[in-house]
Amino acid sequence: MATATFEPLPANLAEIQVKIEGHARDYGLDFYPTIFELIDADQLNAIAAYGGFPTRYPHWRFGMEFEQLNKGYTYGLQKIYELVINNNPCYAYLMRCNSFVDQKLVMAHVYGHCDFFKNNYWFSQTNRKMMDEMANHGNRIRRYMDRFGVDTVETFIDACLSVEDLIDIHSPFVKRFDQPSRYDFERAHDEEESTGAPGRFHSKDYMESFINPPRVLAAEADKLREQQVKNTRFPPEPVRDVMLFVLENAPLKPWQLDVLSIVRDEAYYFAPQGQTKIMNEGWASYWHSTIMTRQGLEAADVVNYCDHHSGTLASSPTKLNPYKVGIELFRDIEDRWNKGRFGKEYDDCDDWSKKRDWDTGAGLGRQKIFEVRKIHNDLTFIDEFLTLDFCRQHKLFSFGYNPANDAYEIESREFPKIKQQLLFQLTNLGRPMISVRDGNYKNRGELFLEHTFGGVELKTSYAHDTLANLYALWGRPVHIETVLDGTRTILSFDGGEHQTEKCGEVDE
Template sequence: MTASYALKELTWWNEKIEDLVRQAGLDCYEQQFEICDYEDMLCYEAYVGMPSHYPHWSYGKAYERQKTFYSYNLTGLPYELVINSDPCIAYLMKDNSLLLQILTMAHVYGHNDFFKNNRLFKNNTRPELTVEMFKTHADRVRGYVANPGIGPKEVERILDAAHALRFQVRRLGKGKPPDRKQLAKEKSEGGPVPERLQNDLLGFIIERGKLSDWEKDLVNIVREETYYFLPQVETKIMNEGWASYWHYKLLNQLGLPQGLHFEFLQRHNMVVRPHEGRINPYFIGFKMFEYLDKTYGLEKILAIREEDRDQAFLRRYLNQELCEELRLFSYRIRGVDIVVSEVADEAGWKYIRDELANSVGLGTVPLVNPLTVENGKLVLEHVYDGRELEMTYAKETIKYVVDLWGDCAEIQTKLNNRNKVIRCGMDKLVCVWDM
């Protein structure tokens, strides 16, 4: 379908939305929209939305997968793709209908406000440097690929390992880099894992491993970009719920013509509808913010969007009434059967709330910390919270640890209520031992 509206008309609607955004008290970065075709949108989606990004086979794979699915009508393209940057950049696909563009622009302003005000984004990202950071990273990686002494194969080897471990960094903020006095003090005191690196496996490997300078730089590039994305991982339900709530509220105030308003209701319901067999973050977040605004008012939800992440948001505000309205339940898989274990009644809703809270953000990513170094061997500790490591992934992941550390490595964990060690040597043979 070819769009039948003019850019001038799109600009007019955007100005009306901006006026309503200001009247509502939302606080946004300067907003920039770029019009692109569907192939560009596929590229931006595969390369995490950035105008420039370093090359890696995983991004090409994601592009080809999405392109194939889209070609066979097995999936659609994202309604919106927006970058946490200052100015905030978002993409509009030119073949979208006028109403879909209007809805997308309103949705983007909700994300923009969330990026600027939520504490995880404020404390852990530098939006004014986002685009330049990704461009600089891309240039450095391409430089290593083009270097005859390094080449694409070695670059890919390091990036593969760093990607496998990318979420093994400090989860509550990067902290300040050490100065020379601090480094000297740590060295004089001994002890292989200083406090500032005890929850930062990638940081520890960069500082204490056997990597060359260019290898350290590649791992640090992955680490820095992980810090950019962590707030988005930790606030998926809140961020999408906030944007969905505000696109709904803004479009109801726009005075849309009847035809556009009917399409708006259809599109909105498609965005926030519940999904069979899985959680739709748009649905959960939208319903919760709608409920909280009616119950506590605008000032309260503005404070919530500033202070919380998904886990705290769900634990504090997902009550029995909402669990029942959202028809949430928990289940277990027994053989080939799916068995409902809890429903949202007086006895079960808290269990459902806690199960959901434990499964969002980084809740499903095991936390593995550097513990000590013994004769060159890196000893890691899996922070056991009642959930065991998935052994297939654990055995493959520890091989990547060996690649980056440059020596043997082991993970101390618990399996079947017994203390175990997963050990990998330089030959990449993995063994599991009792402690």
Template sequence: MTDYTMSELEGWNERIETLMHEAGLNCYEQQFEICSYEDMLCYEAYVGMPSHYPHWSFGKAYERKKTFYSYNLTGLPYEMVINSDPCIAYLMRDNTLLLQILTIAHVYGHNDFFKNNRLFKENTRAELTVEMFKSHASRVRDYIADPSIGPKKVERILDAAHALRFQIRRQGEGKPPSRSELAKETPDVVPDRLKIDLLGFLSERGKLTYWEKDLINIVREESFYFLPQMETKIMNEGWASYWHYRLLNDLELPQGLHFEFLQRHNLVVRPYQGQINPYFIGFKMFEYLDKNHGQDKIFEIRAQERDQSFLRRYLNRELCEEMCLFNYKIRGAEIVVAEVADEDGWKVIRDELANTVGLGMVPEINPQGVENGVLVIEHVYDGRELEMNYAKETLKYVADLWGGKVDLKTKLNNKDKIIRCTEDKIVSVWDD
């Protein structure tokens, strides 16, 4: 049983919308759907989309989330928001009235961020989001149903594409080439448009059929959709948390609801032990910036930055000290504090945090060219070595999509190395 009626919830939503407009937020049309916890599990497993193509990884995610939830090892999100126009959000039916009010306000913060941040503008077309995912789902199901293709062949390509899904152009897809430009490109040379887009290169130059290329491009197109969300996790959640806090304070809630609001808000933005809570970091930074620089500045930051630049430019010593941020390292069997937010240490903390947000933890692998039929790819080495077991298994997927031998250039122990994968998926390491 819920402690509210739908008309009551609609009334709170109207009040929040009014305050949202008065505060200067600029949102898409907002649609809410009330769902059960079982539906929320499904939406979360299928990354929030009303329609998504079938793949075993989504089913695995669903069963894992369901098991963890059943044993009280994890909770469910209070809401889930889709970057679309109109913006779609799911609210769990079992939420209390206050929790629904808080999450409605939180959703409007996300909505404003989706509409106005430049990464979302450059990488996505919100008005086409839902139709894009529906089209992808339909095409994948058609290939599965095709007797000449079938589920096993589809799964093989999707597995490989999923393993490489973020080896794409990290700054946006860019303008597609014309037919005349394509005709001028030399087969063994990597064109500029694909030099930082391994998945795009494989979809064009790999030994693949039309439907295999289509599957890869489906995964690639969806990766561009998710890219801004990965690159702005701290900012996006911080912005939404900052505005739910502002809007609910402006609502002048009854005492009982206000007390629950403070409890819920503190649970959302509390620091985590041993890990970073993006809600906490983002909320504290936007709160500090509004206090010290004003609302015009935080709207400008919301529009222009991604997590990495946001942290590098605006995470200062005062904030590091207030949030008790520190770096730790593993020495043998012990974990020791390596840096604290003192006169010099806070800069190290800031820089290391900025290097690990978004795609900072995903190694960048780019195509270099083709030599005697062998695809040569290179790891952009930044002082962090590849995790070898993962690298070897992923390289097999590259060879599968290329349809031949692949050489991966990297560094191990400060020495130039080549990780080679044959057509038979035999992987070995050589000196370069």
């Protein structure tokens, strides 16, 4: 840590750290070196407000987060026990006023997170030196603020933050496009020549219709035409990473480009944490409960441990507790693979009593959950492992808003509906899918976004404000096509006023 120095852990905590770390390693957890720091509530709240990085760039929203955490803490509504940073070495902050048992539990929990950060595939592309990187970002932005004024830079950051979720969360793992070469003049030349009719094979008259069948020729001509249209389109394929598109194509000043890229980098860094909330917390809870109940607890600790543990896993009717769902799913998977309750034979079995007592003694549970924590994210985790039995056992239901009663009501207890609702919330982090369709709309350099409509409308007031912020980045009018009240609609902002244009029914 560059700016803040904290004292090492007191002897009694250092001792249990060594113990807990030993237990964690014995279970096969694999983590970066973990540094614990003991800090006071207001420091912890401040660091939590900064997303875990005390050296982050200055921005009012961190102040707002802090205000909320601090007031919540002062009035006894909430308390942060611990904070873990995905970094190498892993930093973990502990609240000084936690009781001794709590510290044990929290340490065990932290090692679960550290293991997850290091081994889960979705974190594999994140910067493990983010602590340094964030400090670097902070310095750069502070320098711009000194040079161009706090208000100017802050306003620009606000605009960037408005589109920070318009990134392509899968792009670190796949190659979407060939890197466009700016110096490839040949290709354009070639294309011009090839724009004519589709290639014909040389043939004699009586063989013409066989060697060059008209149908194939027509199809080829279509394809060529399509290709041509595509080539003139910019970008050729819709781009999910709106931030990158803006970064590469908007007329921004160098410092603005830098700020935008900082916001984008941080968004990519935090994305996997949003993608694996249930798994990450479930995994950490699984390990704190395993380590504590098998090794860590002493007789005097039991009541406090139980109190804290059950508080963490408490569920509420309106919000699924990720800790609870995660730990239960991991336990369920472990149990199923221990008893061999998987595969075709088990799935095809119709005999209820046989299924209930199914136990092949496979004993693969532990191995399976380690595999699951390596390759899955929340979306695939739920898709793959949420079962009908699990839903029943844990009394899951889907709920919706009933305008007649101005209340949220239980909608259904049917497994497919619950699963669908959950998957919907997890798809793209529960946010609308938006991509750039045209960066030169109407041939006037306007930005045209497209919302891939999946049955849920955009919140229009927010959409208008977001467009205004996007306009600040793009510098030319911006549009987004979406569906409102069953009608295809284009929302536009041209720097002066908002426009809403209806353009026809949705084609199913």
